[in-house]
Amino acid sequence: MQLRDIGEDALIERLVALVPHDPSPWAGPGDDCAVIDDGHGALRLLKTDALVENVHFTPDAEPHRVGWKAVARVISDFAAMGGKPEHFLITLALPPTLPVAWVEEFYRGIGTCLRKFGGYLAGGETSSVPIGSAAVISIAATGKVERDEWVLRSTARAGDAILVTGKLGGSLAGKHLDFTPRAEQAQWLVKHFKPTAMMDLSDGLAKDLPRLAKASGLGFMLEKSAIPITPGCSLQQALGDGEDFELLITTRPESLAELMESWARHFPELGLTQIGTMTSAGEGGELSGGWDHFKTLGN
Ligand SMILES: Nc1ncnc2c1ncn2[C@@H]1O[C@H](COP(=O)(O)OP(=O)(O)OP(=O)(O)O)[C@@H](O)[C@H]1O
Numbered sequence: 001m002q003l004r005d006i007g008e009d010a011l012i013e014r015l016v017a018l019v020p021h022d023p024s025p026w027a028g029p030g031d032d033c034a035v036i037d038d039g040h041g042a043l044r045l046l047k048t049d050a051l052v053e054n055v056h057f058t059p060d061a062e063p064h065r066v067g068w069k070a071v072a073r074v075i076s077d078f079a080a081m082g083g084k085p086e087h088f089l090i091t092l093a094l095p096p097t098l099p100v101a102w103v104e105e106f107y108r109g110i111g112t113c114l115r116k117f118g119g120y121l122a123g124g125e126t127s128s129v130p131i132g133s134a135a136v137i138s139i140a141a142t143g144k145v146e147r148d149e150w151v152l153r154s155t156a157r158a159g160d161a162i163l164v165t166g167k168l169g170g171s172l173a174g175k176h177l178d179f180t181p182r183a184e185q186a187q188w189l190v191k192h193f194k195p196t197a198m199m200d201l202s203d204g205l206a207k208d209l210p211r212l213a214k215a216s217g218l219g220f221m222l223e224k225s226a227i228p229i230t231p232g233c234s235l236q237q238a239l240g241d242g243e244d245f246e247l248l249i250t251t252r253p254e255s256l257a258e259l260m261e262s263w264a265r266h267f268p269e270l271g272l273t274q275i276g277t278m279t280s281a282g283e284g285g286e287l288s289g290g291w292d293h294f295k296t297l298g299n
Pocket residue numbers: 012015016028029030031032033049077200202203
């Protein structure tokens with residue numbers, strides 16, 4: 001049996017069963033970040049994320065944008081938990097032939113993103129891959145979330161409205177390199193209309209909505225005609241392209257009208273759209289597709 005026979009999620013399920021985890025369920029694998037309660041002040045968030053040449057960016061991508069993307073992906077995950085970034089560790093495994101200027105420009109991109117969204121470089125590790133091999137970049141970071149503001153993906157409730165920010169699809173045309181993580185919007189949400197569940201959309205709605213539903217022990221009814229689609233893209237692309245880095249949110253229906261009205265006043269330039277409703281497990285529809293590292297790209 002090969003990795004491509006079972007795919008990414010099934011592999012992770014098998015792997016996490018092999019090692020001990022913290023008895024606190026949200027401190028273990030499963031959500032956008034692990035949430036650690038060290039007993040005082042805000043809760044700590046942990047995240048690690050990889051960028052691989054020819055998987056997440058092509059060799060001709062501008063290094064400044066690749067650096068932005070590397071950090072913005074992690075900030076998007078902190079935002080999805082209701083949190084903010086703190087300290088970053090950056091691991092590089094690079095071929096000896098890579099121009100120094102590429103790596104410096106990559107770090108300038110990291111700096112631009114950290115200056116905009118907060119967070120500090122705390123260290124890293126530098127290693128190599130053989131000449132001709134793809135560059136691998138790994139970013140680990142800590143963040144924090146206030147005790148009354150954290151949001152999991154596993155706490156949606158049947159009857160909740162399903163909402164999405166922005167428009168979906170077509171990320172490969174450029175957005176995947178310079179997207180804006182929805183940090184400001186997530187902070188506003190957790191302070192004013194705390195979602196029942198939230199995650200960021202990295203692998204496509206078709207992959208990530210079923211993940212949120214499964215984590216919450218629920219089903220979902222998706223209204224495909226309501227999905228906000230990037231101009232020029234198809235519904236298929238909106239569902240499956242991935243790397244939208246928008247927020248997928250569930251909220252109680254009672255507060256929906258007030259939320260929508262208030263959102264439109266605070267974020268007139270960014271859409272917030274209801275795309276469906278959470279249902280009980282076994283009810284609702286199904287979705288397949290989206291990104292799987294071992295199944296997409298004809299691997
Ligand atoms: N190799 C691994 N070992 C242990 N846990 C893992 C491993 N890979 C992923 N996980 C955990 O599985 C869950 C899903 O991982 P994934 O990388 O898909 O996170 P995500 O937030 O859904 O996606 P993204 O990081 O692209 O936003 C996370 O909680 C993550 O910590």
